[in-house]
Amino acid sequence: MDETALISLAQRGDLEAFNRLVLAYQDPLFNIALRILGDEDLAADATQEAFLHAFQKIASYRSGSFRGWLIRIVTNACYDELRRQKRRPQTSLEPFTAEGEEVESPAWLSDDRPSVEARLEQKELEHAIEHCLQALPPPFRVIVVLADIEGLDYAEIAAALRIPVGTVKSRLARARLRLRDCLAQFQELLPSAFRRTRK
Amino acid sequence: MKTKDLELLSSYLDRALGPAEMRRLEQRLQADPELRAALEALRATRDVLRQLPRRRAPRSFVLSPRQVAQRPPLPRFYPLLQWSTALTVFLVAILLTLPLILPRPSFTASMVAPAETATVLEAAPLRAAPSPQATAPSLTPPGGGVELPPATASPPMIAALPQETPMPQAGMPKEGATPESPARLAGEHERETENEAPPSELSPLEGLLPLARSLGIGLALLAAIQVFLLLLIRWWSAYQWRKKL
Structure with a gap:
């Protein structure tokens, strides 16, 4: 059954049809939430909340990209979570102590599980990218996740976030610049192509 | 680097520039090594981000009837x-x-003003009554017919008074002003109303x-x-x- 038919059934309250849509979109939506929130458990909760909300509001979905509609819902769920975190601050991901001194082996870089060297390096690179992503202000982070990680084009991002394309362009450019400067701290983990551009 | 150039390079990477803009930027890139280096740095950053592995959802997010029953579709x-x-x-x-x-003074003034003017106007005919002959010529023009309307406490009376005051003023210098004359009372009223907010502003x-x-x-x-x-x-x-x- 195609997506339009499933949406139509879901709009009439068919939970089974909606759950087939959930299965089709749960991985991309979870990945978006994960890269925005930087925490697997929080990302899972935000994704679950987004699907529940989507089912609630599916009657209001008219036309256009269903994926874009779901992305808007999951990014809103992530924003809600970020607002909650702001009200209840938790342990910082920044590799600095309360006195502002740099921590030599930050907790987010450590991985206790035994692993082959390449896998460990990949994991560390992922941690480094994650760290730099989390250092971005949320509006910049969301756009860079949607554009560079999820591969959405400017028009899709603008439609999903309900912002002008010009805003998408400028935020993405500034986010990439900040990421470039942040990633420079982790040169030894980065591919040679990146290291060459910094020389 | 200028923000505008940064945006141009970023859009160029994503092939989101128009043909003319793209041509101009490519010409500049050929001539400017610094701009070229900035483009390569942005490209490398984007490529690093694209290397992030895709994760599978840690669990299934399918909704159970019990979950959705708590919040039925509206x-x-x-x-x-x-x-x-x-x-x-x-x-x-x-x-x-x-x-x-609403500001208090104008609100109370609107309540008080009609009462005050009413008392003044009620007094007018009573005091003018003993000498109707003395006041009649000054109020009646040579053509005759126009008389001071009977005094009432209604707002139209207040509005009518200022129009009548010029007539007694024309006749007064000859006969002299008497304290009881309606013209004088009308003048008093005029002075009183000058100190208050104009009725046209209060009535709305x-x-x-x-x-x-x-x-x-x-x-x-x-x-x-x-x-x-x-x-x-x-x-x-x-x-x-x-x-x-």
Whole structure:
């Protein structure tokens, strides 16, 4: 059954049809939430909340990209979570102590599980990218996740976030610049192509 | 690097520039090694981000009937009703607090002014009565026919008075002013009214306040009906949803 038919059934309250849509979109939506929130458990909760909300509001979905509609819902769920975190601050991901001194082996870089060297390096690179992503202000982070990680084009991002394309362009450019400067701290983990551009 | 150039490079990477803009930028890239280096740095950053592995969802997010039963789907017009209820409540609040928001002095002046003018005007015929002959010529033009209307406490009288005052002024220098003359009383009234807010500014407020109050009460009733409808729709949706599950 195609997506339009499933949406139509879901709009009439068919939970089974909606759950087939959930299965089709749960991985991309979870990945978006994960890269925005930087925490697997929080990302899972935000994704679950987004699907529940989507089912609630599916009657209001008219036309256009269903994926874009779901992305808007999951990014809103992530924003809600970020607002909650702001009200209840938790342990910082920044590799600095309360006195502002740099921590030599930050907790987010450590991985206790035994692993082959390449896998460990990949994991560390992922941690480094994650760290730099989390250092971005949320509006910049969301756009860079949607554009560079999820591969959405400017028009899709603008439609999903309900912002002008010009805003998408400028935020993405500034986010990439900040990421470039942040990633420079982790040169030894980065591919040679990146290291060459910094020389 | 200029922000504009940064945006251009970033859009160029994503092939989001128009043909003319792209051609111009490519010409600049050929001539400017610094710009080329900036483009390569942005490209490398984007490529690093694209290397992030895709994760599988840690669990299935399919919804169970029990999960969705807690929040049944609501009709399409429900948000519209919610917004209109919120708007109605807002309007009710504005309309019912209007008398409290309005400046006090003008409000009290509108209540006091007619009473004061009424007492002045009521006194006028009583004091003018003993000498009707003395005042009559000054009020009646040679053509005759125009008489000072009987004094009442009604607002139209107040408005009429200033128009009549020029006539006695023309005749007064010859006969001299008497304290009891209606012209003098009218002059007094004029001076009194000069010290107060003009009646034309007060009357719209006097008219508006009761209207705002009745409108507020009407809208409050409407808001109550809307809230009742919202609750009814919620209950009905939940009932239907439970039956379906």
